[in-house]
Amino acid sequence: MRKRENPLVAQFMDVLEEQGYRDTLPRRAVLQAIAQKEKHFTAEALREQLPGVGRATIYRSLKLLVDAGVLCRVLLEDGNLRYQLSRQGHHHHLLCVDCGVSADLIGCDIESRLKNVAASHDFQVSGHWLEVYGRCRQCAEAQAMMA
Amino acid sequence: MRKRENPLVAQFMDVLEEQGYRDTLPRRAVLQAIAQKEKHFTAEALREQLPGVGRATIYRSLKLLVDAGVLCRVLLEDGNLRYQLSRQGHHHHLLCVDCGVSADLIGCDIESRLKNVAASHDFQVSGHWLEVYGRCRQCAEAQAMMA
DNA sequence: GTTTATGCAAAACATTTGCATAGTC
């Protein structure tokens, strides 16, 4: 029983083709694997999941997908970086520290506030990186149960 | 002409001793080197600067200092992590993308706002990581000059 | 004297690169 191809794969493949990249089987395999994940992951984890795809291809694909805006990198609380599907443009993540699921925080309005604060430091803001850590409802409930 | 020991060294050494760590020459050397830096740095850079200290000691010291709250890790825009002296408790950094200097953003009031936004996602916030990128005044002026 | 820290070398990881081959357009 094979999994049918995730509809996102074709969609992301289009994005890549628009940027001049070719439609190849390894890339589709990578996209398919990524589209299925609901948690962040590492390059090595993806590699284990796709033994048929060469290591270099995995790494090259991940970089390419980040550039293309299809993937984003998320920073864990301990400083480790993970990859995760990017569903829209600028956004931030709510990362559950227990189970690892992440929700997207859209409507980020901190930029204007940052600009104000930064101005008083003689600083011209051009960007920011924000990750929010906590617990999703399920994990919060489980946590409360244990206490 | 030797540099005199930076007063911060003794101060940080005290913090470590309170936590049960011993006062050793390599640790002082690391602290001294760190106290002098006004930019973020990597473990390897520190190692090159302190050829007399073993690699393992450098790495072990850095980890220890992060735990002790003396050092903090900063995230660059490209996803690389650097180390940098931590002068106070919870704070964020304004990082100059050109020269690398960083200013501390204190009085971070985003937490309450985050809690609100997150609540609507059924999410219980426990922490966050924020880095702000831009240009310090000098670099902003230099930039304007070039344009 | 007991305990902790250091230095070294080796191991363990993680990521990148060169290059011949295969696949796409």
Place this chain on the structure above:
DNA sequence: GACTATGCAAATGTTTTGCATAAAC
């Protein structure tokens, strides 16, 4: 057919670990 992507293996780079020795308390 021209150009891009892949796979492999090797190179690179970074961080960790085991263990005997040295230093600190």
